[in-house]
Amino acid sequence: MVEAPEPIDSYPSPAYPLRSAVSEDPSLLSSVPSTWTHVREIMGLVSLSAVLASGCSDKPAAGPSTPAVAPATPDGGSAADSAASADASMVAPIFAHGEGRGAIGCIVMSPPVFLSEDEAMQFVIEELAIAGIDITRKNVAWPEIRIKRRLLEWNVVDGDLHDRIVEVDVDPVPLSMDGVDEQRKVAFEFVSERDYRDLGGPSCMSSVQDYDMRGTASNLARCLREGGTGGHRVGVFYDPVVSAVMSGADRLPDEPWKTYHQRMTAPARAEAKDLLRRQVADFVDWLRQQGAL
């Protein structure tokens, strides 16, 4: 007979998310088994279930839905609602590697290290090339997709500070995709600090600008699902935003500030690139699952 063992002291948290992850990021459900993609009724239900999952969220970060107009389809026709619904499966989930959160401004002690748009684009292009995806066109205008600008609004209610995201009533910004492989019909967009607001990242009307790169990437992916992708399979990546601690006390004697800055931010930049590499690797896996590679 076996003996009763001692209780388990500790058990690692499993590396797969709780169900609530779906309400936080409904794009999780946008990838579907390949046997479903040809069945219009199933695709319609998948879109509906993703919408319902998102509707159950009590998180304000997703903000109001951003209307977008479907781009022209490759054969020149206009993409109808049903086509947009079918296109929902063409946008990859947001592959969460890195929190993508940080802030800059007067009271920020650990400034985030942003990857520049050009640096990140080149990095993504090189990673995709390893998988055989040849990004031949950069900064390709998809003017039919228009992203509404958003604002992080603060209110004090009963002495408590509340924030919410509101859309701003100014002209929406037409989307420009960072890279497109026309032969394989694959496109990507990277949410960087530079185009954060243009891609729907909420502006803060204060001396501190808060960044939620991952949430903004989710917002952009939703716009693409609603608006359609013209038959392209699309990956949306985001700056993982890794912070560096720079007090100045560890600056070497006579070390120029620029050198000091580069030295102190190098580990964070390397970590951010590693996280971005994982986002791209997951996207490539997703493309393989979709039968696109």
Add this chain to the structure above:
Amino acid sequence: MHLTLHLTTACSMACTYCYAPPRPGHRMSEAVGRAAVDFGARLNPVNCGIIFFGGEPLLEKPLIRQLVAYARSLQERGLSIFHFKVTTNGLALDEEFLEFAAEENIVIAVSIDGVREAHDAHRVLGDGSPTFDVVQKKLRMLLDARPYSSVFMVVNPDTVRYFSQSVEFLLDLGCRYMIVSLNYAAEWTEDDLRLLEKEYSRLGRQYVKWTEAGRKFYLSPFEVKISSHIKGEDYRRDRCELGARQFSVDTAGYVYPCIQFPAAGPESRFCIGSVFDGVDEDRLRSLHDEAEAPKDPCRDCAIRDRCNHTCACLNWQTTGTITRVSPVLCRHERIITPIADGVAETLYGKRNALFIHKHYNDAYPLLSLLQDTIA
């Protein structure tokens, strides 16, 4: 809350591990059955699930027909909506009953322990003769008519070496819903448990392979453990809770908080009332609180919220009390939890779409059915 009606204590098999060995002579009368259905409708005025159980319930086919008809008559009067399920050893399944079950939408579950070597080791007739051939034939007939029927499989120490082979056999046979339980009351040795771990590991690899190949199935030990993490707090509300989700009714109409307790009899403290007089709420609450109280040494265990140690029925069967947990159950939970997590981590890490929809999308059963229907 659903009701399990023990229609008879007689059985056409004499499985060696049965926790309620057949006792001919005790069968539920139609009057008791009707009172049980009334009791169910009072308990569940909106939605009432009734499970026909035994002994072997298909020895009482006429009674099943009578009680289904009676329940439907209550339903027509707006008293509740009834759903039925029957758990059978399969021997008495025939075309006529399948037709009736299809008309009344009765779910049928068959007990089969896998490949011949595993099944015939324990699931035998009274004279010890094997039943694999006939049960397999009946199961094929059932799956042809009702492809979503489930199977119950028991794993014993002397059959554990066939575990993964048996699951694969059932899956290849067309079974999609496989409910697996260890015979926790058996005498498991360290060698048996090492073999169990090896078999679970093999099944874990198969689970990944099958899912990646797009095969759809439900294999309870894995699904339950994965769900215990994914559902978080909700899982703790879903798992076994004595007298909270089902009552069992014995052949005489006495009510018990779960399926093993009718064996204790109406004089025992586990009898909480009858279908004629209702439930003694104080007694039920007392049993419930006793079963739910934190248990030593489980209270300090890191996986207590994902473990099945709250199953009072199983505790009573294996240790004689509802508060003490079987060491075999404890060892089982330690084996399956990390293996199931490894499977889920692998499939989630690969963003496997089938896995994600199966576990994260509430609409998955509907989507899956739609795919099968259209395909």
